[in-house]
Amino acid sequence: MQKGVAILHSESVLLAQEFLTSILIMFLIGTIGGKLASKFNIPDVVIFLLIGILLGSNALDLIDIHTDSTINQVILLFGAAFIIFHGGMITHFSILKQVWKTITLLSSLGVLITAFIVAIAASLIFQIDFKVALLLGAILASTDPAALVPIFQKFPIRRKVSQTVIAESAFTDATGAILTVVVFGIIQSGASVNGLTISWQFIQLALGGIVVGAAIGWFAAFLISENDRGLLREFTPMVVVLTVLAVYLLCEKLHFSGFMGVFVAGLMVGNAKSLKLTVLPEQEHAAHQFIDAVGLKLRMLIFILLGSQVDFAILKHYGWSSLLVVVIFMFIARPITVLASLLPDRKAKWKREEIVFFFWARETGVIAAALMGIVVSSGLPDGKLLSAVTFLAILVTLIVQASSTPYVARKLNIRESDDL
Known part of the structure; x- marks a missing residue:
């Protein structure tokens, strides 16, 4: 009997129980935080981040899941892939046709501009090798649909603006990761x-992701559509999960961009009607209801984990220098990127207030954290420095920009209810 008890309390079982306890705490406190965010009209990701800081080693020490742990990477990678897929699903081809040039420039030239401006600043401020500084710029170049999608769902702004920002965030996540x-x-x-090597590898990873995502996404849309056989209509939520996992894993196996792939797959499923596939309202509702429910849980886990992993000792060590890089990132790199990407697109007819909103809609979070986790786990000598700047960028952009996005939209009169 004692031997059986010992088996039940083996090291692996105890670790599993410890992890489940952390999940319980995060879901319990996160649910309360989500309710408070809803009551006070605050973006839930900001509350989740602050809860994580409270529950982490800097305060109550109730959560201890390390950045480079396997379970942390599973949550971040699946969560990021799932949220990017959702961004694709709610992006309409009709909007993309209007602003395709803007999105293309933001997610290609814009990513390079942001990365190089941050790299120049970091290399001068920290006196580090330019390649390492460019790695930091690449990590920070992507925006964060995990923060933007729920904000725009709760505080609707002009459809062209919101869908362009969401599409940009999904594409820049993919290109930034590449x-x-x-x-x-x-x-x-x-x-x-x-430059030629970077450009060629960039194109290869992106195009591969687009092809794989389009093929599997179309097949997924076919499986849940009103076709002659109606194969998996009643299993729509499961098809969504399988599509996200299959696209991401196959792309990565083939050395393509998994994040680009899942976004394109989401586009295919969300625009099934444009592909001559009829998805019944029942299946469409089931897919969106499932994604909203799971997306909330993933946001909760991701941002509470991010908050719990903030190392204030490292932040203190690099202090004002890190903050200076973040300020340059927010107030110099982003405006230059937006102007270089939006002004050439005459067809989109962007208004001044919309361009200003693009300056501000620039949160950083899931993808940057996931990429930084990979870099830190590799043992890169300057990993702690890059980690400090990345986490500070996540903290500042989410707390300052995400929380004020509804206010900025209202002041600029670009809410959906405002006169155009």
């Missing part, structure tokens, strides 16, 4: 920074 992979590979191999 640039990070390319620059990290250059650092690991010791090669020099070559």
Whole structure:
């Protein structure tokens, strides 16, 4: 009998129970926080982040899931992939047709502009190798649909603006991740920074993700559509999960961009009617209801984890220098990126107040944290420095920008209810 008890309390079982306890705490406190966020009209991701800081080692020490742990990476990668898929689903082809040039520029030229401005600032401020600084810029170049999607669902703004921002965030997450992979590979191999090499690898990863995502996304839409066989209509939520996992894992296996793939797959499923596939309202409702429910749980886990992992000792060590890089990132890199991407798109007819809103709609979170987790776990010598700047950027952009996005939209009169 004692042997049986010992088996039940083996190290792996105890670790599993410890993890489940952390999940219980995060869901319990997170649910209360979500309710408070709803009551006071505050974006829930900001509350979740603050809850994480409270529950982490800096305060109550109730959560101890390390950045480089497998379970942390599983939550971040699946959560990011699922949320990017959702961003694709709620993006309409009709809007993309109007602003495709803007989105293309933001997610290609814009990512490079942001990355290089941050790299120049970081290399000068911290006196580090330019390739390492460029890695930091690449990590910070992506925006965060995990923060933006729920904000725009709760505080509707002009459809063209909101869907462009969401599409941008999904595409820049993919292209930012691609640039990070390319620059990290250059650092690991010791090669020099070559514009042609970066461009070619960038295109290869992006196009591969687009092809895989489009193929599997179309097939998923077919499976839940009103076709002759109606294969998996009654299992729509399961098809969503399988699609996210299959696209992400196959893309990564083939050395393509998994994040680009899941976004394109979401586009295909969300725009099934444009693909001559009829998805019944029942299946469409089931898919969105499931994604909303799971998305909330994933946001809760992701941002509470991010908050719990903030190392204030490292932040204190790099202090004002890190904050200076973040300020340059927010108030110099982003406006230049937006102007360089929106002004050439004459067809979109962007108004001044919409351009100003793009300056501010620039939260950083899930993808940056996931990429930083990969970098930290690799043992990069400057990993702690990059980690400090990244976490500070996440904290500042979420607390300052995400929380004030509804207020800024109201002041600029670009809410859906405002006169155009």
